[in-house]
Amino acid sequence: MNSPQATNTPPSILSFAKDLPNICSLAGLLCAVVAIYFAVLGNFAAAMIGLIWAVFFDWSDGIIARRMQGRNSQQGEFGGQLDSLIDIVSFGICPAMILMSLGDFSPWFLPGAFLVVATGVLRLSYFNVFGLIGKSTYMGLALDNNIILLTFVFLFVGMVTKPQAAIALYALLMTLAALNVAPIRTPKLSGNRWYCALSLYTLVITMIYGYQLLHCPG
Secondary structure, rough: OOOHHHHHHOOOOOOHHHOOOHHHHHHHHHHHHHHHHHHHHHHHHHHHHHHHHEEEHHHHHHHHHHHHOOOHHHHHHHHHHHHHHHHHHEEEEEEHHHHHOOOOOOOOHHHHHHHHHHHHHHHHHHHHOOEOOOEEEEEOHHHHHHHHHHHHHHHHHOOHHHHHHHHHHHHHHHEEEEEEOOOOOEEOOOOOOHHHHHHHHHHHHHHHHHHHHHHHOO
């Protein structure tokens, strides 16, 4: 007969790594780490590709989780925590590193990098406690929207000098950071239409930046 202590033994940490939605989440984390790596090297086209795929996997893990059958409450709770922690890396630390790199790691860019990460952490903590307002509304701008906009705006960086691009990015990220924690309601972009739109956008952005990598190595 099993003792109460034996029956209450929690599953191993790595057992959750076999859960398909969590595998998808970790794939997004890999994309974010790759984006940070290329951002530090100053290869912003490759960084943008990593960033947009991080968003794609972030959207995909929830869809997979909702469609899977037989997942227990522990798997769901663990997946939610994992997704939130990865979002800090993908949508907080990663854009902060891009800002620092574009600014040649000048100390003047440190406050901006801190604010990007800090507002991201505040926003995710708020969401983890209060969730959605209703069924389809966020309080503040969702962090993944920052990345969708950032990957589009970066297409025009080559039209200005690097210092001008750095200042423009600084202003953009500060504006987005304010919106992330602002007391405003924004719609949750969900459903098959929005997912298909993001999938198409991801492919288009990947092809554009991939072309830049192949034909404009400088």
